[in-house]
Amino acid sequence: MVTVTALARTAALVGDPARAGMLAVLMDGRALTASELARAAGVTPQTASGHLAQLTEAGLLAVARQGRHRYHRLASPAVARMLEGVMAVAAGPGPVPAAPRRGPRDAALREARTCYDHLAGRLAVAMADALVARGAVELEADGGAVTPAGEDFLRGLGVDLAAAARTGPARRRVFCRPCLDWSERRPHIAGTLGAALLATCLDHGWLRRIEGSRAVAVTPGGRLALVRAFGDGLGGPCGDA
Amino acid sequence: MVTVTALARTAALVGDPARAGMLAVLMDGRALTASELARAAGVTPQTASGHLAQLTEAGLLAVARQGRHRYHRLASPAVARMLEGVMAVAAGPGPVPAAPRRGPRDAALREARTCYDHLAGRLAVAMADALVARGAVELEADGGAVTPAGEDFLRGLGVDLAAAARTGPARRRVFCRPCLDWSERRPHIAGTLGAALLATCLDHGWLRRIEGSRAVAVTPGGRLALVRAFGDGLGGPCGDA
DNA sequence: GCGCCGCTTCGGCCGGGTCCGAAGCACGAG
DNA sequence: CTCGTGCTTCGGACCCGGCCGAAGCGGCGC
Structure with missing residues (x-):
């Protein structure tokens, strides 16, 4: 071979x-x-x-x-998927790594950051949880799907599902891939849907890239919009609700 | 970090x-x-x-x-997913590697083989094509889904979807993951659905593992059953129809 | 119990690959 | 044009890590 x-x-x-x-x-x-x-x-x-x-x-x-x-x-x-795969194995099977590092230096990174083309961090995990809870998205280890109800909900947020689904309106439900978060050790939403979600948040000014870092910041207006769209879980790093 | x-x-x-x-x-x-x-x-x-x-x-x-x-x-x-990821990158972007090796030694491997827990090779690609063509499965780069019609079809074949879907009947449509074939350079079906498909084919005696190799052989009865279920594309290595 | 076989551990050899200092190019600014 | 900066190439030293020969351990069969 x-x-x-x-x-x-x-x-x-x-x-x-x-x-x-x-x-x-x-x-x-x-x-x-x-x-x-x-x-x-x-x-x-x-x-x-x-x-x-x-x-x-x-x-x-x-x-x-x-x-x-x-x-x-x-x-x-x-290449990004390959690296994710290696990181997942490198992280080991341990589901709970305690609280290894609480340094304020990377607090912003743990809160919200980009992961190639989508969001990661506490915010992304909370967003995924909220989407699953409201029945908009189904997530499994091997893949995910957007439900018909989820399509309506996401379109209401301004997520460009049509751009995510290049192959026509008939098969709009698949473009979703779980990605294990290295800080939260829980899945968030990657794939085409993850990319579209990040784009939407940036376009609306809900999130802003922080120069020279992978971290992204939630703008004041963005926090309001995210809480309204997804619920209290998106509120803040330590639950300021 | x-x-x-x-x-x-x-x-x-x-x-x-x-x-x-x-x-x-x-x-x-x-x-x-x-x-x-x-x-x-x-x-x-x-x-x-x-x-x-x-x-x-x-x-x-x-x-x-x-x-x-x-x-x-x-x-x-x-670990298997990680290796797949590395192989995909190692294969390079070239979609058509010509016909690099036609040695009869690995002809059986190119025809049908196991890939961790699911099928790969020409047979697996043809199977994926047939499932997509009949609207039973939707496949994208980031994930795949079984359609409601596909659920009925697969259940008719004896595929144990319930075992594949541990999480209850409500979200049965996601357990499908594309996996790029190194010999065909086209996606076949991996994930939980891929594992269930392989198990079904082995249980029914349609396929048989070849000792000391990754290759699997199509039994005479299996060929008949596969053609009936999926169409002529499953016929034989060189299209004996 | 004795010997066979599969597997592991120890020691020493050797090669590939990484690293940095110094010099050479390419591009843009003044 | 000349200088400065970002990037690359060249050369040589170093070290990590794979490889095998020989010897030690453990289970199975006779």
Whole structure:
């Protein structure tokens, strides 16, 4: 089988700490320069350059030149899914890791952040719970689905389901994929629906990206809108309701 | 983030050719002895022993002692999903790899084989196509769903949907996950539904595992039943209809 | 009980791959 | 044009990790 050597090569690319750090940072879906990635991985620029060349040639990263900067991003959703899969295994079977780190430094990250193209963190898990509770979405380990009632509800929020469903109105119910949250250890909504949800929240000004971080902030108006749409669970980091 | 080092460690485990070979062989869902895995990976038993110890301690493999044999298997579906993800990336974006190898040695593998807990190969792709064509299943990149009509059809075949849907009759439609086939480069049906389909085919005697290989054979009666259920596409390796 | 077989552990060898210092390119600004 | 900055390439040192030979442990069959 030719594939076994390719399998090992690909996994080995992710298996180096420096490269793994870069890929983990890029999991938020943004495109970063080589210097930023070097700093994130804790190596010198020339070392990072070599790693980036390998990752790009293997098809894990895509680059976009822009002036004298080179922006690197994950080459495809398949790469993001692969990384999610490895992270899920790396996290181990333990469902409850206690409360390992309560540092305020990453409090914003635990509250809400981007995960490639969708939301993650406490907010995303609460959102998924609310959607399941109201019967708008069905979630299982292997996949998820939007119910007919859920279609109406989401359309009411302004989620562009039609854009998410490229294949016509007949099969609008599938574009939903669970993604295990590393901070909450509970599933949130990824896939095309997750991407559409994030886009909607950003478009409406409910959420705002925080510069230089994967974290996203809930705007004052956004908090109101989210609570009205999803219920009290979306209220705040510590339940300010 | 503690997880970055764990991410790299896990990926590095898959990143060694010998270990990757063992994991690839185990993707058929069976449990093999250390000697068999050593031969599959092309290393001596003592080398394999070290690798297996690492994989087991990291939670990628589970062992079952039985007499003087030790049977190793993938520890969880999460591990299988991770490997699928890596393989998908390793296969590269190229949708058409020409006809790289037509050796009769793996003809049976290309025709039908197991992939952890479900079917893969030409037969599985044809089966997925037939299910989609008759409107029993909807498949997208992010997930799949069984339609209400599909529920009736599958139940008629004897597929145990109830066992696949542990969570009650209300949300029976989601347990379906696409899995990219490495020989056909087209999706087939994985997930709980894929596992139930394979179990049904084996129970009915339509398919039979081939000893010492991932390949499965279609029995004479099975071919008849499959063609009747799914149409001519299931007929034979080269379309003997 | 004795010997066989599967599996594991220990030690030493060796190769691949990562790392950084220094120098070379490319692009944009002044 | 010349300088400065971001990125890449080259070279050599280092170290981690895989590999196998030999020896030790444990269960099974005769």
